[in-house]
Amino acid sequence: MTDQRIEGAVTETGGKLQNGLGRLTGDSKLQVDSKLNEIKGKAQNAYGRVIDGLDGMVDKAPADLRDPARKGLDFARRKPLVTTGILAGAAVLLSALGRKR
Template identity: 90%
Template sequence: MTDQRIEGAVTEAGGKVQNGFGRLTGDSKLQIDGKLNEVKGKAMDAYGRVIDGLDGMVDKAPADLRDPARKGLDFARRKPLLTTGIIAGAAVLLGALSRKR
């Protein structure tokens, strides 16, 4: 289990508590902050699940590709937002290139 999954579960649980207190006290800002933390926690958990899945795939990769793949996964673990941005940018570029054909 990756750190992102653990942190995501904690953030999501904290968000649920915030949201509950917000509903109990009638504090709409606290409710919104709680909902945002719930969503953030779910996103972090999903990212961690992807990293865990890729980690299993690296173990099955050919021996000469394992080290570079592990370095890439280590980068993704250390910098999740940057990794997500890189992947999103690549997807936008590929989408734009495919439309031109």
Template identity: 40%
Template sequence: MDKDRIEGAGKQAKGAIKEGIGKATGDTSMQVEGKADKAEGKVQNAVGGAKDKVREGS
């Protein structure tokens, strides 16, 4: 498994936690940061998945 997939999953989890805390406390900026972290994590995870596919095809 590519390290980008692992890091991406971590960023998604971190983003979900931030978003949840932001919702619970009414902190809109923290919610937005959480959503951004989740999106960044999804992209990084997808990049890692693509790298894995390339390696599998080799």
């Protein structure tokens, strides 16, 4: 289990607790913040699940590709936001290349 999954679960649970406290006290700002924390936690957890899945795939990769793949996964673990930005940028570029004009 990756650190992202653990942090995501903690953040999501904290958001749920905040939401309960916000409803109990009638604090709408706390309720909004709690929803943002729940979403953030779910996103972190999802990212961690993807990293865990890719980790299993690296173990099955050909021997000559395992080391570069491990380095890429280590980068993704250390820099989740940068990795997400890189993947989003690549998706935008590929979708633009795939459009017919």
